[in-house]
Amino acid sequence: MLCYGVTMILDEIKAIEAKLLLPTYERNPIFFVRGEGVHLIDDKGERYLDLLSGIGVNALGYGHPAIENAIAEQSTKLIHLSNLFFHEGQAQLALRLTKMSGMDRAFFCNSGTEAMEAALKLTRAYAGLLRSEGKTIGTKFLALENSFHGRTMGSVATTYKAKYREPFDPVMPGVEFVRFNDVDDLKAKFSNDVCGVLIEAIQGEGGIRPVSKEFMAAARELTKSTGALLICDEIQAGLGRTGKWFAYQQYDVQPDVTTLAKPLAGGLPLGAMLCTEEAARAIHPGMHGTTFGGGPLACAVAVTVIDTIEQEKLLDHVTDTGTYFHGRLAELAKKHAAIVDVRGMGLMLAAELDSAELAKQVASAMLERRILINRTSETVLRFLPPFILGKGDVDHAIDALDSILTAHAPQEAGAATIGGKHVG
Ligand SMILES: Cc1ncc(COP(=O)(O)O)c(C=O)c1O
Numbered sequence: 001m002l003c004y005g006v007t008m009i010l011d012e013i014k015a016i017e018a019k020l021l022l023p024t025y026e027r028n029p030i031f032f033v034r035g036e037g038v039h040l041i042d043d044k045g046e047r048y049l050d051l052l053s054g055i056g057v058n059a060l061g062y063g064h065p066a067i068e069n070a071i072a073e074q075s076t077k078l079i080h081l082s083n084l085f086f087h088e089g090q091a092q093l094a095l096r097l098t099k100m101s102g103m104d105r106a107f108f109c110n111s112g113t114e115a116m117e118a119a120l121k122l123t124r125a126y127a128g129l130l131r132s133e134g135k136t137i138g139t140k141f142l143a144l145e146n147s148f149h150g151r152t153m154g155s156v157a158t159t160y161k162a163k164y165r166e167p168f169d170p171v172m173p174g175v176e177f178v179r180f181n182d183v184d185d186l187k188a189k190f191s192n193d194v195c196g197v198l199i200e201a202i203q204g205e206g207g208i209r210p211v212s213k214e215f216m217a218a219a220r221e222l223t224k225s226t227g228a229l230l231i232c233d234e235i236q237a238g239l240g241r242t243g244k245w246f247a248y249q250q251y252d253v254q255p256d257v258t259t260l261a262k263p264l265a266g267g268l269p270l271g272a273m274l275c276t277e278e279a280a281r282a283i284h285p286g287m288h289g290t291t292f293g294g295g296p297l298a299c300a301v302a303v304t305v306i307d308t309i310e311q312e313k314l315l316d317h318v319t320d321t322g323t324y325f326h327g328r329l330a331e332l333a334k335k336h337a338a339i340v341d342v343r344g345m346g347l348m349l350a351a352e353l354d355s356a357e358l359a360k361q362v363a364s365a366m367l368e369r370r371i372l373i374n375r376t377s378e379t380v381l382r383f384l385p386p387f388i389l390g391k392g393d394v395d396h397a398i399d400a401l402d403s404i405l406t407a408h409a410p411q412e413a414g415a416a417t418i419g420g421k422h423v424g
Contacts (some may be wrong), residue, residue: 003271006033006043017125028367035062038386038393040372048370050395051385055374056236056348058303059314060265062387066308067266067301074300081296083289089299093272096306100245102254103274107283108294112235112261113150115271118255118288119170120154120196123229125282127195130227137227138193140174142186146206146377147177149198149233158198160206181212190222196229196257197222200396201247204236207377208343208350216251229256229279235271236348239263240387241308243319243346250345266305270298314387322346324391325383328398335402338409340379349383351401358408365404372398377393 008016010031017027031043038061051180053059060067081087094106107118120141127137143149143158150156156165157172165171179185180203190197197219203209223230232255237247239260244250246258256279259272271293309315326342329351334337341352352358356378364376376382381401385393 006031010043011167019105030367032079037061037063038389044314044326046370048372049396050347051371051383051389051393051397052372052374053386054262054267056241056262056384058267059240059387060266061388064266064308064388066304070304071268071297074297078296080292082291083294086141087296087299089296089303090294092303093294093306094297095301097260097272097274101258101274103258104277105275105280107273107275107288107301109271109273110269110291110292110298111150111271112233112259113152113155113271113404114293115235115259115261115273115289116149116155116158116233117152117270118261118273119198119231119233119275120158121274122257122282123196123280124230125287126229127227128278129282132321133284135227136192137195138191139195140176140193141176141196141198142176142189142194143198144200144203144206144211145180145204146176146209147198147200147233148203148205149200150235169220180206180209180259181215183215183218186215186218186222190228192226194226194228195224196231199255200233200235200237200250202237202242202345202348204348204382205376207352207380208348208382210343210345211251213251216248216253220253220255223256231255231257231259234258235261236384237345240318241346241348241384243315245315247345247348259311264305265298265302266297268301270294270302300420309387312388318346318387321391321394323350325389325394328394332398332405333403336405336409338405344383347385347387347389351381351383353379353381355379361408362401362404365396365408366397369400369404371400373397 016069021026033043034041038050041047047144078184108116130137141158147160148160154172157175160177177191178189199211201211220230232248234246242250248255257275259273264270326349329342333342338354338358339351339352344350359375359379363373366373374382
């Protein structure tokens, strides 16, 4: 007897996927059928604490009544409308996003990589406009080592790891990578040839690595000096995950372009590229577009997500719970020498371990204890929980990590100091 209205069992799904799907993912052998708050529930009714939230998507957790109501209500009115006509959703969402971000204009699409494509195209078009006005500016982009900006041909070209790019060569030409947080390298590689510099204020896939204030400030100054655009990719760090609407707001820097996606529409696909009025001069009707982007359903839900974050004061909650989580991870680092670094901001956190093998073992032992985390950049345990996470959930996860690390690296338990470790 199958529960929860499902019609297949896991083994059937696995067999069909193995035969019929393009093998792009190695899935964990769990069949989730529903979610409640910060928990996912599998086909056997087992509850899992979700500290990954669909890789940073399900910011309000699962089954939030505001999202369910917004979907129910809007779906009875309009789900899709072509971008040839007006509906209320894009205007409502643009009003909120421009106010939150300090930007002037918005373009809506369906995913992070599309938001990045829009940013890259806008940047090239803007440089073209400046050239037509007599300025000397080229077409090159600078991105950072260990960056991740997406999988389409433009954004993957600005993504650092060769394994994502090289099988698809030639990807978009004209991208150079700058050593992470190396201001001298940035200065050496920056010139009038550069039309845009791409930065994740906190690198996500790259291992939850915050860019330094000096690096961000240097990128802002250099780009300003030539008319190149500073593009902040906020797809993982944005919309409240660090405790501010945008992670760049932690740096007191205002970019020219920013991108959002993951949590924007509560789990429905929606991306946004926001930019200044100045950069927007480069775009005219017909130059860029999308069939699905900014549809009425996705926009109505996004407006609800933003209003709910505000009404439930979730930015403060993210800061408070994130500080607590960070502190508890730092305590754990004092006890376990295998934790070599604890970093991040708000509810975008990481504990880096001293070996990839151990990180793999810990992630899978957490899964056995029904806690979802993820390993990125080989050695980094990444935590991207829903914003509604409670301190009790943090304690539960820390207790599990503590006993797993004790079991997997027993000789290291009780290590006396955190000398040499960075727990900032
Ligand atoms: C910082 C960043 N940029 C871009 C992307 C690509 O987003 P999407 O998978 O929605 O295309 C991601 C996805 O993980 C991301 O973390």
